[in-house]
Amino acid sequence: MAKTTKEQSGSDSRAIAIELSAALVAVHDEAPKILLVRDQGGDSATHSQFGLPCGPFDPVAHRTLEEGLRTWVGEQSGIQLGYAEQLYTFGDRFRDPQERKGGPRPVSVGYLALVRQTDLRSPENADWSDWYRHFPWEDWRSGPPAIVSQVIGSELKAWADAPDNRADRARRRERIDTTFGLGDMAWDNERVLERYELLYEAGLIAETVTDGRERANPGLVQAHTLTGAVLIKDHRRIMATAMGRLRAKIKYRPVIFELMPPNFTLYQLQRAAEALAGARLHKQNFRRLVANEGLVEATGQISSQTGGRPAELFRFRRDVVRERPASGVRLSVRVKPKK
Amino acid sequence: MAKTTKEQSGSDSRAIAIELSAALVAVHDEAPKILLVRDQGGDSATHSQFGLPCGPFDPVAHRTLEEGLRTWVGEQSGIQLGYAEQLYTFGDRFRDPQERKGGPRPVSVGYLALVRQTDLRSPENADWSDWYRHFPWEDWRSGPPAIVSQVIGSELKAWADAPDNRADRARRRERIDTTFGLGDMAWDNERVLERYELLYEAGLIAETVTDGRERANPGLVQAHTLTGAVLIKDHRRIMATAMGRLRAKIKYRPVIFELMPPNFTLYQLQRAAEALAGARLHKQNFRRLVANEGLVEATGQISSQTGGRPAELFRFRRDVVRERPASGVRLSVRVKPKK
DNA sequence: CCGCTTATGCTCAAAATAAGTATAACTGGC
DNA sequence: GCCAGTTATACTTATTTTGAGCATAAGCGG
Secondary structure (H helix, E strand, O other): OOOOHHHHOOOOOOOEEEEEEEEEEEEEOOEEEEEEEEEEEEEOOOOEEEEOOEEEOOOOOOOOHHHHHHHHHHHHHOOOOOEEEEEEEEOOOOOOHHHHHOOOEEEEEEEEEEOOHHHOOOOOOEEEEEHHHHOHHHOOEOEOOHHHHHHHHHHHHHHHHOOOOHHHHHHHHHHHHHHHOOOOOOOOOOOHHHHHHHHHHOOOOHHHHHOOOOOOOOOOOOHHHHOOOOOOOOHHHHHHHHHHHHHHHOOOOHHHHHHOOOEEOHHHHHHHHHHHHOOEOOHHHHHHHHHHOOOEEEEEEEEOOOOOOOEEEEEEOOHHHHHOOOOOOOOOOEOOOOO | OOOOHHHHOOOOOOOEEEEEEEEEEEEEOOEEEEEEEEEEEEEOOOOEEEEOOEEEOOOOOOOOHHHHHHHHHHHHHOOOOOEEEEEEEEOOOOOOHHHHHOOOEEEEEEEEEEOOHHHOOOOOOEEEEEHHHHOHHHOOEOEOOHHHHHHHHHHHHHHHHOOOOHHHHHHHHHHHHHHHOOOOOOOOOOOHHHHHHHHHHOOOOHHHHHOOOOOOOOOOOOHHHHOOOOOOOOHHHHHHHHHHHHHHHOOOOHHHHHHOOOOEOHHHHHHHHHHHHOOEOOHHHHHHHHHHOOOEEEEEEEEOOOOOOOEEEEEEOOHHHHHOOOOOOOOOOEOOOOO
16 A cells, blocks of 8 residues: 555644544433543543543545544444534644644544433443533532632632733733632633633643643642543543533523433423533522423423422423524523522 | 655545635625635636635644634735634535545635724735625515515425425425524524525525535526525535624624724614624614623714714723623614614 | 704613512321 | 421512613704
C-alpha cells in the first residue's frame, strides 16, 4: 500500500482526525446521569480511565455524522440512540495530549443524546455516572453547594487578585461574579461551560495541569479532587457544553420527555426537571405550567408508589410538538432552599 | 515524499477535508445582508458562482477552528471579524457534487458572524447580497409574501397529495402546516431551516435537482427561479441555519448591537430587528422593552434625519452583558400587516 | 399655519408568574 | 381506628409582563 506507517500512525503534522463523541444523558433516581466508557489503557495525563463514547468518523461507512455517531454508541454501549442533536465541534490545538507526541489534529464533533430511563442498562465497560460527580458546583437543589462557598469562592478570589494590573483584577472579579452569581448577580444555571472554563483558567481543576498550563495557585494540588471527577482529554468540557445546552433547551422544547418513561406522575417529571436544572421548583406552579401548555394528558391510571396520596399517571401528548412547536418546561429557578 | 498523488488529489475515498465557512451578516438600508464571494470557476451543477467565504482548515497554521475561519474571511473579504459563533458542522455525504467524482468527503464547520454597518465595504470578488433574495418566503414585513400563497402553497399541496399511503399524506400535510404556519398554526420565524428542508424534499428549489434527487413534481422547472437565488454546494442550507439561529438569538442575547453603529435611534434599532425577524414590531412596546431591559442609554445627541420629529441617539450599554446576562430583544412578532 | 411624518409618554386590559393557603388521600405506627 | 407524616391537587392573590392603542410633541414642506 502507498500509505506509509508514518501516515497511518498519524504523525504527519498536517493530518486531521475527525472524532464523533456523545454525551448520553439520562435521569435515574432523581439524579442526572451520563454514560462513560472505559478507555483502553487510560489517559496517563489526566489519571482518568473514563471518557465519553466516541470513535473516528469514517467517510466510507458513515453517510452522515450522526449516523456515524449512532454506530459508535451502539458498538460501545449497546444502546440504540433515540433523540440526538449536534452540540459543538471542538478543534483547539492540543485537545488531546497525544497531539503533542505527533498525533494528528483531533477535531471532535460532539453530540447530546437523551436516553430514556427504561433503556438504562449498564453495558460492559460502560457506566452511568452522576453528572454532579463531575460538576459538584452545579447542584443547587439543596441550596448553594458547599464547594462554592468553601473552596471555589476563596480560590477564585485569589486568582482575581493575582494580576499586577488593577484593571485586570477588576475584570476578573466581574467575570467571577457573573459566572458564579456572586455579589448581586443571580446564578444562571445555563452557564455551565463558562464556569468550567473559568475554573480551568484559574487552575482549579485537574485539566489545567495536565494540559501543561501554568498553575495560578501552586497550593492547590488536592483541590483538584474537590473540583469534580476528571475525564480523559477534553471530555469534561464536552460534558459541560452538553449540560448547558440541555438546561437551556428544556425551557423551550419538550425534550425532557425523551428522558421519561411512557407514564409518569407530575412529581416524577418535576424531579427530573430539577435534576437537570440543578435547582428546586415550585410544585403547584410547575404542574399548572405543564397542564396549561398541554404537554401531558392524564392516563386515568393511579400510582401509589408516591409515599403519600397516590398520584395520577400522565403521558406526554405528542400532539403538542405539532400544535405548539415552541413549548417546554419553563422553569422559574428558585435557588434558595425551602426554609 | 511518501504521499501518493492519489492521496494528494484527494481521490482516496477515505479522505476527509475540513472546510470552514462563514455566514457574515449585516444590516443595511433596513435589509439584512449576507456576504457572498465569487467561486473560482463556479459550480456547474447549481449554475451559481457565489458562495459563502470559506477555506480549508489547516491544522498547522490554525490554532483553533475559529482562528482559521477569521484568517480565511480576512483573506477573501478583507474584513476583520468581530462577533462570530459556531453554528453547525455539516458532514452529509454528497454535500459537494465534487465528492461524486472521487473528491474527499467534505465536512464543513459553519459559523455565524455579525458585521457592523460601519465596516460594510464591498471587497473585491465579494458582494453583500440581500438575505431575502435567497429566501423570499421568509420576509413577512409587509404581510404574507406572495410566493407563499401563490407558488409554495399550491406546490406543497401537490407534494403532500402524492403518496399512495393515506397516513403519509396526512403526515406531509401536517408538516407543511407546522413549518409554514398554515391552517391554525402560527408562522414561526425561527424555523428557517425546516422550511428550507421541506422545500428541498418537495423538489421546489434548485438544489433538489442538482443533488440528483428525484423530483416530486416535474412541472416545476422555472419554479426554481421563484424560490430564491441559489448558492454553490449546500451554502444555502448553511445560510438557512445561520438565519434561524440569529432570529432565535436576538430574542435572548443583545447580539443585535453587533450590527449597529455606535449611535443609533430607537427606530433604527427596531428596523434592524425587523429586518432580521422578517416581521413588523409594535413601536411603543419595542422601545419600552429596550428601555426596561436597560439595553441602551441616551447620548444626549439628536438626529434630525428621521423625516419627522428628530429622535434621540442612543448607544448600547455594554454593562448589561454583565448585569443581565440573558437579555435580548424579545420581539412579539406581528405577522398581520397594519391596516 | 396646515397636513404629513416620526418620536415619545402614557393608559388599560389581558395574560403570565410567583408565592402562597387549603384540603384530599394515601402510609405506617400504635 | 386514629394520628402523624407524606404527597397530591385545587384554588387564591398580588405582581409583573405583554399586547394594543391613544394622545401629544416636534420636526418637515408647502
